[in-house]
Amino acid sequence: MSTKRPFWETVPLAKMSRAQWESLCDGCGKCCVNKLEDEETGEVFPTNVACNLLDGHTGRCRDYARRKTFVPECVRLTPEKLAGIEWLPSSCAYIRLSRGQGLPEWHHLITGDPESVHRAGASTRGWANSNTISWKTGRFEGGRYSFQPVSVTVASASPPLTNR
Numbered sequence: 001m002s003t004k005r006p007f008w009e010t011v012p013l014a015k016m017s018r019a020q021w022e023s024l025c026d027g028c029g030k031c032c033v034n035k036l037e038d039e040e041t042g043e044v045f046p047t048n049v050a051c052n053l054l055d056g057h058t059g060r061c062r063d064y065a066r067r068k069t070f071v072p073e074c075v076r077l078t079p080e081k082l083a084g085i086e087w088l089p090s091s092c093a094y095i096r097l098s099r100g101q102g103l104p105e106w107h108h109l110i111t112g113d114p115e116s117v118h119r120a121g122a123s124t125r126g127w128a129n130s131n132t133i134s135w136k137t138g139r140f141e142g143g144r145y146s147f148q149p150v151s152v153t154v155a156s157a158s159p160p161l162t163n164r
């Protein structure tokens with residue numbers, strides 16, 4: 001049995017190869033939903049309205065390589081940006097590793113199965129899409145999404161506020 005520790009436990013985020021860095025994304029899709037910010041408290045509330053490019057089934061971008069062409073405001077995550085980003089969920093692999101936490105047990109690098117994030121109820125599958133006209137807001141709690149009884153009125157469709 002191998003005792004070699006996996007790269008995410010031994011290589012700092014800033015030293016990872018591009019392939020290692022990209023493989024950390026668990027495909028939860030939570031960074032790709034529009035969010036609302038309470039102007040007074042700064043608290044960020046995710047909604048069930050997703051970026052047009054989010055694949056609601058896989059939880060991944062449908063055109064990751066060219067996403068900036070279609071969604072110019074999409075943020076490309078880097079190790080340097082992580083500390084200043086308030087809208088990523090606490091379950092995000094990049095956030096967890098930047099805080100010295102390990103990967104969650106359902107992460108595909110541990111299970112070997114990209115479906116495990118969805119089975120664990122830790123992704124946007126089933127509740128977020130880009131075509132919804134019925135906005136809901138909620139909170140990410142314990143890696144899951146819980147809807148809160150908050151009604152939101154929007155005058156017109158908005159572009160995505162935050163994306164990976």
Ligand code: SF4
Pocket residue numbers: 024025026027028029030031032059088089091092093094164
């Ligand atoms: S929140 Fe983090 S782990 Fe989830 S899809 Fe976005 S970048 Fe990947």
